[in-house]
Amino acid sequence: MDGTDHRILSELTADARTPLVTLAARVHLSRNAVKQRIERMERDGVIGGYTVVSGAGSPRRVTAIVLVYREDRMRGAHVVTELSRIPEIVRCDVLSGEFDLLAIVQAEGMDRVGEIWEHIAALPGVANTVTSVSLAQVIDRP
Template sequence: MVRPRTDAVDERILTELQADARIPLVTLAARVHLSRNAVKQRMERMERDGLIAGYTLARPRVDDGRVTAIVLVYRADRMRGAGVITELTRIPEVVQCDILSGQFDLLVTIRAESMERIGQIWERIAALPEVSDTVTSVSLTRVIDRA
């Protein structure tokens, strides 16, 4: 499929909409230095071209105030049971879990509202009988996000 042609203004409109899908049209027009009608026409064209599908973000903003932590999990059973992964699926703040090769068995990404909640989740994971060790790091700043 060929991506529809966009120019720098279209790209700026898409960037602004991704940052705030509910931005007022007048504000968006001011930010891209066009009239309200010109922006509306461009958005309608991008809708027809499939570049804009509704006004819901496909992914949340990175700087939403939540805390991200990475927990490396070493399992005593070396992945022979499904108990740890089953328990992780029950924690809504666990946004990603990868099975690893090497020393640690799982890489768990947690996005929570506070450091206190990160601590509660860590305690829950560390208390699982199949978990023998963890290493936890908290993200200070995300500098690349290609999700």
């Protein structure tokens, strides 16, 4: 599975009734390409079925905060460009102080958070990372 598969899975988890054409637009693929990916995930057991969930909202996503220290102290755009390609990174700020970047990750589980962390830590120019996982959201302002 690649990032696009994870994004499709995330969209379907939020709303399994999302039309293929809407999914295709969100992941920048054709309707048929999205359909083929969904069918492959069904065959491979990644998607085990579809169900109705009663109650308010979808299952809670895992939120992680990744602080990134760069070797070049922000003298190039390649790290930010790579982070922008990860759909689960919903926000990225340039920081003052010890760390250079703050990335907010919202993923479907800890396995995916781990994959994203491994990808970030392996990027050329990334010297160090510190990752924390949100245990509870107590204030949420727009």
